[in-house]
Amino acid sequence: MKVERIQFERTGGFAGIRFAADFKPEDLPDEQSKELFDLLDDLDFNELPEQMMDENTPDSFTYSITVKTKRKSHTVVTGDASAPEKMQELLQLLNRIARNQMRKQ
Amino acid sequence: MHKHFPVNCIVPPHMLEDIATNGTAAQKVLAINTLKASAQMVGKRRALSDFTGAALRVAVGGKERIIYDAKNGSSLPGTQVRKEGDPPSTDVAVNEAYDGSGATYDLFKEFYQRNSIDNNGMRLDSTVHYQKGYDNAFWDGEQMVYGDGDENLPINERLFNRFTIAIDVIGHELTHGVTQYEAKLTYSQQPGALNESMSDVFGSLVKQYTLGQTADQADWIIGAGLLTSNVNGVGIRSMKAPGTAYDDPVLGKDPQPAHMKDYVNTVSDNGGVHINSGIPNHAFYVAALEIGGNAWLKAGQIWYVTLRDKLTSSSKFQDCANLTYQTAGELFGTGSLEQQAVKNGWAAVGLGVEGGNGEPTEPGDGCFTSLLRAIGAAPAK
Known part of the structure; x- marks a missing residue:
């Protein structure tokens, strides 16, 4: 199923500064959208639980990722200590995309 | 050879918790390892943090610091690179984490008569070089964790330096540990x-x-x-x-x-x-x-x-x-x-x-x- 839209938000952290991105993958450079799809596939994103939150970890980031297709929208909320190891690369990529969007605004 | 400790098998969790809190150093380590192993099996790792620190990091009486290097990965604590009394490293982040946690220990000890995070000589563990491009520092319930900022971006795009650069960040993270052991202020x-x-x-x-x-x-x-x-x-x-x-x-x-x-x-x-x-x-x-x-x-x-x-x-x-x-x-x-x-x-x-x-x-x-x-x-x- 084709991914139509991705929303990402990073909140909390020592600085408490919000990073966010809302984009269509088709608007990304080809290389970056391929990397993104590969990571989502690898994680089997739609099967991930909606909540994978840190407990008792002051200053860690909270991440919210929503992946939308024509028929479905799936949101995962997670934190630094509870995100699976495999998810770290995805979080880093979304972070870079968010930062680029914020810079352009 | 596989050692068999009776404490692993038959002691109920509440008793292990008592041992972890009140036992000798060796007993604490044994009890806490058992508790941690069983907690991980049922996915409750964080629930134990009230006493794991004291038990795992029981100090010999005073300031005891260990600095680890995550080598840009996310596994904690990482590889040990400097321990209490070791000469300075060539890695500035390692030395900042060591000196900053030492200064924090000294302030609490000298002026508030507090012996470390738990007031029981808990070892101060810090991990530096956490992940790549990680612009943050946090207290994970057991230790301090520091990223290098956005060191992986071109210089003109970087917003954050390494998080050990500011000593108040180190004091901040350690104080989260103190709060965890004292007022336990809900993080919301x-x-x-x-x-x-x-x-x-x-x-x-x-x-x-x-x-x-x-x-x-x-x-x-x-x-x-x-x-x-x-x-x-x-x-x-x-x-x-x-x-x-x-x-x-x-x-x-x-x-x-x-x-x-x-x-x-x-x-x-x-x-x-x-x-x-x-x-x-x-x-x-x-x-x-x-x-x-x-x-x-x-x-x-x-x-x-x-x-x-x-x-x-x-x-x-x-x-x-x-x-x-x-x-x-x-x-x-x-x-x-x-x-x-x-x-x-x-x-x-x-x-x-x-x-x-x-x-x-x-x-x-x-x-x-x-x-x-x-x-x-x-x-x-």
Whole structure:
């Protein structure tokens, strides 16, 4: 199923500064959208639980990722200590995309 | 060869917890390993943090630090690179984590008679070089974790330096550990913002103590040096003037309020714990400046005793105002200059103090509204 839209938000952290991105993958450079799809596939994103939150970890980031297709929208909320190891690369990529969007605004 | 410890098999969890808290060093380590192993099996790793630190990191009596290197991965704690007494490393982040945690230990020990995070000699573990491009530091319930900022981006795009660069960040993270063992302030809404504020207060005091500054000499900036020259800002937060630390096209503007009338209601950031902490931060600053001298001596003592003995997990700003005022009276005398300074500190952020542990008021709910409510001229809560 084709991914139509991705929303990402990073909140909390020592600085408490919000990073966010809302984009269509088709608007990304080809290389970056391929990397993104590969990571989502690898994680089997739609099967991930909606909540994978840190407990008792002051200053860690909270991440919210929503992946939308024509028929479905799936949101995962997670934190630094509870995100699976495999998810770290995805979080880093979304972070870079968010930062680029914020810079352009 | 596989060793078989009876404690692994037959001792019930509550007894293991007792051993982990009260046993000898060797017993503690054994009991805690068993508890951790079983907790991991049922996915409760974090639930044990109240006593795992003490048991796992039982020190031989004093300051004991270990610095680990995550080598840009996310596995904790990583590879041990420096332990207590070792000569400096060639890695500046390792040395900053070592020196900063040492200075924090010294401040709490020398002036507040506290022996480490748990007041029982808990070993201070820090991990540096966490992940790649990780612009953050956090306390994971057991140890400190530091990223290198956005070192993986081109220089002209970098916003954050390595997080060990600012000693108050190190003091901040360690104080989260102290709070975890004392008031246990819930990390949400006002108790969460108080948790954050306590970390900023003692983080700033560690810096002032290291620099030998008096309250009027200190910059009261949290995270000075953390932002690169690409950012228009002097740090992450200002206790002196909350809301003025940065104003930048990419990062936006420092959102901290300095007064209850500007309290920010939000679901983001655990209910704005890093935002509304500006209010109690500023109260501390005003009190410390009025008391004068080295802020860690009197103002710090008042806040520390309040954190240790009086605040609870659900305490709000009004509770903190009342209890710091009460503590100041107990430590320095009713009506003393110090107690008056604490009262003035809270007044500066819009909170009057009450003699006892009065009912906390809601954000923006001032004394006048409370008075109206008391005489029936305003709706009850």
